[in-house]
Amino acid sequence: MTMDTYEKVKMLGRAAQYDLCGEACGTEANRVRDDLGRWIYPAVLPDGRRVKLLKVLQSNACTNDCYYCANRVGRDCRRISFSPDELAQAFDQMRRQGLVEGLFLSSAVCGRPARAMDRMLATVELVRRKYQFPGYIHLKILPGVTQAHVEQAVRLASRVSVNLEAPNSERLIRIAPGKSLEELVEPLRWVHRLRLESGGRLAPAGQTTQFVVGAADEADQELLQTTAQLYREVDLHRVYFSAFQPVPNTPLAEHLPTSLWREHRLYQSDFLLRQYGFAFDELIFDEKGNLPRRADPKRMWALAHPELFPIEVNRASQEELLRVPGIGPRSAGRILRWRWEGKFRTLTDLKKAGAVIQWAAPFVLLDGRRAPYQLELWADGQMVR
Numbered sequence: 001m002t003m004d005t006y007e008k009v010k011m012l013g014r015a016a017q018y019d020l021c022g023e024a025c026g027t028e029a030n031r032v033r034d035d036l037g038r039w040i041y042p043a044v045l046p047d048g049r050r051v052k053l054l055k056v057l058q059s060n061a062c063t064n065d066c067y068y069c070a071n072r073v074g075r076d077c078r079r080i081s082f083s084p085d086e087l088a089q090a091f092d093q094m095r096r097q098g099l100v101e102g103l104f105l106s107s108a109v110c111g112r113p114a115r116a117m118d119r120m121l122a123t124v125e126l127v128r129r130k131y132q133f134p135g136y137i138h139l140k141i142l143p144g145v146t147q148a149h150v151e152q153a154v155r156l157a158s159r160v161s162v163n164l165e166a167p168n169s170e171r172l173i174r175i176a177p178g179k180s181l182e183e184l185v186e187p188l189r190w191v192h193r194l195r196l197e198s199g200g201r202l203a204p205a206g207q208t209t210q211f212v213v214g215a216a217d218e219a220d221q222e223l224l225q226t227t228a229q230l231y232r233e234v235d236l237h238r239v240y241f242s243a244f245q246p247v248p249n250t251p252l253a254e255h256l257p258t259s260l261w262r263e264h265r266l267y268q269s270d271f272l273l274r275q276y277g278f279a280f281d282e283l284i285f286d287e288k289g290n291l292p293r294r295a296d297p298k299r300m301w302a303l304a305h306p307e308l309f310p311i312e313v314n315r316a317s318q319e320e321l322l323r324v325p326g327i328g329p330r331s332a333g334r335i336l337r338w339r340w341e342g343k344f345r346t347l348t349d350l351k352k353a354g355a356v357i358q359w360a361a362p363f364v365l366l367d368g369r370r371a372p373y374q375l376e377l378w379a380d381g382q383m384v385r
Helices: 003-018 084-096 113-130 147-156 169-175 181-197 220-234 260-275 297-303 329-338 347-352 357-363
Strands: 039-044 050-057 102-106 136-140 159-161 207-213 238-243 364-366
Touching: 003 050, 003 084, 039 102, 050 084, 050 136, 084 113, 102 113, 113 136, 113 147, 136 147, 147 159, 147 181, 169 181, 181 207, 181 220, 207 220, 207 260, 220 238, 220 260, 238 260, 260 297, 347 357, 347 364, 357 364
Parallel strands: 050 102, 102 136, 136 159, 159 207, 207 238
Antiparallel strands: 039 050
């Protein structure tokens, strides 16, 4: 790899940090530096395997004026781009050295979106065909591209995504006045149709999107309502929530950063929608439409429905178990299997199944008896954890 290519990987890898693509992808703790100093990111595949991704932009030259973005037009920063040949070769070299196991490719949009998307698709085509890479590729679909671009993207990539950034048109225009929400959502519909028609063979790891949380002063209720709608209408694999952090020399440089607690609560609510069978209208919001900080969303729901608790662990269905704070899909599955061998009689039995017993205890019966538990401490309306 030449020094010029190395510098491009370094700069465009750093510029790609705002795109989330995997578990805790945006956090310092989950980034790994290789021996050349580039950022490598982890991603979790649908089968649970973890892969190290080269996460990089094709170009950081942009003509869009998104108020939150470090690559926005007019911002004083060095603009560079990869040619498809150069980036494909760099990825192949890193893969052969064992530094990376997959690719996440996005790009800023300079000029016509079709031209920028053509270059990204050409890069992935080279990685697949010339360098014979059969593994994981996450490809960002740019706003304003054609249906033909989307069709080629789902044929080449393992996963595709479109960043909506905001939950509705009113919020989007506040932070990205040049973008149309309908223009962003339409490719998600195309991907959904193509995957249905192929029986899931195209883009087998599905499609995702991302919201910038707090930049448009939206409420959590708006974000999660759109999230639930996307899961229902386009079979989205998952949504990523990126807590807004102001970038110098942008119109939102003085906007307050978004608390990571808020991002955390959104992810907890998203899990309820995706994995616990909750509906959007079951989520608990405060008077401003935001998720309360004082307890996680599942516990807030349980506290709001005392008529449903406590439930008998030895007789409850899977759906009922999943409504108990501290019991997740894995622990619920173990409970269902293990109680064939004997009754759950103590909190220790429940803990062995993987439940968080200090959260579950107030909401369960164990062989007809309430489990002993200690009330949690509260201070100024905030839970002490």
